[in-house]
Structures are given as structure tokens and as C-alpha cells.
Amino acid sequence: MVSDDVPVRPPVPVVRPVAAAVVPAERWPAGGATQYTAKLDGWRAVGAVLEDHRAVLLSREGGRLESHFPDVVEALAALPVGTVVDGELCAIVEDEHGSRVDFGALARRRGRDRRRWPSVVFALFDALSITGRDLRRMPLEERLEVLAGLLPAPPSVLQLVPATTSREQAIERWMNNRAPGVEGIVARGLTTLYVPPRTRWVKVRTTDTLDAVVVAVSGPVGRPAYAMVRLPDGTEARTSQIPSPHRIPLGRATADRLGPPLTGGWHPLTAPVVAEVQLGTTRHRTLRYVRLRPDLTPPPR
Template sequence: MVSDEVPVRPPVDVVRPVAAPDVPGEHHWPSGPTRYEIKADGWRAVGAVLEEHRTVLLSRQGTNLAPHFPEILDALRHCPVGTVLDGELCAVVEGGRMDFDALASRRGRDRRSWPPVVFVVFDLLATTGQDLRPRPLQERLERLGALLPPPPTPLQPVLATTSRAEALAWYEALRPNGVEGLVAKGLGTPYIPGRAGWVKIRHTLTVDAPIVAIAGPAARPTHVTVRLADGTEAETNQLATAQRPAVGRAVAGALGTPLPGGRRRVNAEVIAEVAVGTTRHRTLRFVRLREDLLPFYDR
């Protein structure tokens, strides 16, 4: 049953902040002050409450994450019908640190290996009968604060400030806790994918690139070749021992005919995060497999 109570129905095209080299000033946006949020290292997701309090949790590609994050679904049921939240799923490991790689275990059937998770919420896109995306961020945040259930809950507001000095202190101090940088937003800006102008500042400048070939054993590749944004293909450094099985599982069943140099073509959409060197002889360092951008099936 479709009703006017749910004006925004996932999947939703989310805002994707663009990389910036520096943290913008407190009055960078003419429409209002700057809000600085920590950039949690997790999987982007949209959670929503549909008619009859049916809950959904989707990746930014629209993949259904609900079976693998049941505690987030349970927490969402405390929100009003029509609620749509934008946030980041984060695994919390020993010492309260957020661990991106630990989220991959949520693909497995054995729940005993699943790490605790939280849904770090940073925006409210809709509530009962109202699409809030055209409204200023400040208004959406005020309504989000009134909507989130009280603790203890896995739905947690993102740590944020309007002080650039405080944000810079977090940028350095929270790195060991799994915070990979900052996101800066204008408090007067609407939620318009691709047009909000929000920026992200990360400790390591990386890009996402599709893996087009592997080298080495199929189950434990030693190197990967990726296609960069300019269309060129380049091989990364040697993968760490711990990285090889995950890449092997991701490309299983998708390897094509052999290529020169002992490589094999990958005929599937598998994304790697790589750091691109800036020297005259461009180098690529494999950072990690983007597990959150893979089809969500048991591995």
C-alpha cells in the first residue's frame, strides 16, 4: 500500500561530497555557516520506514542490506512512518574503534563472527508526509535531533561542530579510532545530489577504480590492474597477504581469457580503492577492496 505518508521512497540518489585538499573556512558557504562532520569509515546506507512500519536498509547502489543488519532494522521501527535517513554503517571493534574491513564479515552466515555495528546518521531526507530535501540542512538536522530514539540505540548522530579549530583537532586525534577525515557542509544548503557542493577531506587521497585484471593465482592474486578515471589502465603494487583472499573471492567466476604477462581479465564490476602517487612516474597503491560496492551475497 502506497500512501502520502511516505513522500520519499528508497532507493535514493545520495549526495556524494567531492574531495578537497583543505578544510574550508567557517563561512565558506554564503547560505550559512559551515558544519564539520567526522567522516566515519564504513558503508554508506539509506534507512527508511515505509507504510505499516515496514523498514528498509539499502546501500547507495540500492542493494538490500536488511538481512545482514537486523539490529538497525529494529531500531528504525522506533521512527515515524515516512522517515528516510542518510548515514554510514560502521563496525565497532575493540576499544570502540571503527573498522571498515570488519564489516565484510557481515556477508557471512555465521552471526557469531558479526561485529557490533552502529548506523551513524548525518541527514534526515524525509519524515511523515514531508520531503525535506529542499529544506536547509540546519532545519533537517533540528528535526533529526527530535526524531532519533534516545540511547541506547544503534542509530547515532554523527559527531559534528561548527568550529574549524575543533574539527581540525578531531581530524588528527580521532584517526586511530577509524575516522578517515572530515566532511564539510553548508548549514543553509538543500540536499541535492551532485549539486550541494559539500566536500570531504581525507588523511589519504584515494580514488575508487574498477579492477580490470589480476595477476597471480586466481584464489590469491598478487597484483591487480585498475582502470583510472582518464581511461588508462595501471597495475598496483603487490597486494598484502591478508588482502589477497578477499580479492580472489570477489573475482571468482568472473575471470576471462589470459592476457600478456600472466594476467587474467576480470569480467565483473569489482571496485578497488587505490592511492595514486603524484611523482613523475605514477605509482598505484592498493588500499582495499570496496566490499560495500560488491553485490551483497555470502562470501
């Protein structure tokens, strides 16, 4: 049953940060204050509470994630009907140094053995609506006040993303002395609305990477040594040798997608997958394979 209590219904277009080389000033844009958040290494997601407290969890492209994150869905369901929040799903693992965010561990959430599932948090950075109110044309500062009031007391899988309004503090924490699982900084003007694609958020990463479409692989079946990728500008290029820890995950993802081999030992993929690559700065345009992105789907051609 549809009601006015749910003014925003996923899937919804999300604001996507644009890459920048320099962290913006504290009075950006147009003289308003700036909020800096840690760019956590996870899966972007939108959570919503529909009628009868039915919670849904979607990737930034609209893919359903509820079956992989039932604990997050349960926590979302306790929020008011009509709530829609934007954030990052992050896996938390423990080692000798303590707790850390681990992107690779998120893939285990797709496995059937829940004993191997890592703990997760849904690190929230925006509220798009609450009961009966669409917040997207309210300033970010007001949306953040609503978001803070929605969250349960800790400990909870729903948490606010680490944030500050101090540029110096942000650079020191998340660029100079960043913890594992922190990729850099996202800067957002506190006066800005949530209106993609007009709303401009800026991301400054410690390493410059791209999401590319894997169209073919080469090497042993199950452990590809190289990938042919299509870059965002439409050109195709071969990666350098894939590091050993990343070969098996890529092999598993492509095992049932291999077409007949071509000259040179390449297997085209009947259905492409997405991987993160790092573009070299030399004139030979070398590409380094970084990791598989199982949370993303290739854009239509």
C-alpha cells in the same frame, strides 16, 4: 499500499562530497555557518520506513542491505512511517585500546555465521523526509533538528555522526589526532539544501584515495598479487604488489569471475569488482592497492 505518509521513496540520489585539499572556513558557503563531521570509514547507506513500518536499507547505489544488517533494520522500523535518513554503516570492534571503527570488519556481515558478525552503528548525518513531509529543500540546520528529534535514547545502533561547528576543533579531532576508522572531515553549509548534484559538500581526507574498477588480477588464484584497475578518468593501470592481508579477500571476490589467462599471467574478470587505491605523486603514477569495496558496484561503461 502507497500513502501520502511516505513522500520520499528509496532509492534516492544522495549528495556526494567532493574532494578538497583544505578544510573550508567556518562561514562557508556564502557566509552561512559550517558544520564539520567526522568522515567515518564505513558503508554509505539510506534507511527508510515505508507503510506498516516496513524498513528498508539501501547502499548509496541502491543495493539492498537488509539481510546483512537486521539489527539496523529493526531499529529503523521503530521510527515514524515516512522517515528517510542518510548515514554511514560502521563496524565497531574491541581491542586492547577500546572500541574503534573497522572498515574491514564490515565484510564479515556478509558471512553466514552471525557469531562472527561485528557490532555496528548507523551513524546518521541527514534526514530527507518524515511523515508526510519531504525535507530535502529545507536548510541543513532544520533537517538536523528533525534528525535529532527522531533518534531513540542511547544505547542504540542509530546514532548521530560526531559533529562540530568549530573548524579548529574538527581539525584537531579528526585530522591531527584522528582515531582509527576516521578518514578525515566532511564540511557542509548549514543553509544548504539536499539537492544532488547541485548541493556541494566537501571532504578532506587524511590520505587521498580513489574508487577504481578491478578489471584483471595476476598471481596465484585465490591470492592475487597484483590488480589491473580502471581509474575514474577511464585509464587503466597496474597496482603495486597487494599487501598480504588483502589478497585473500580479493581472491574470494574474484574466484568465480576469472576469464582465461592472457599473456603475462593476467586473468581478466568476467564481472569486475571495485577496490580503493591510492594514487602516487611521482611521475611514474604508482598505484597502491588499499582494500576491496564490497559495498560498491562498478559503474556501467
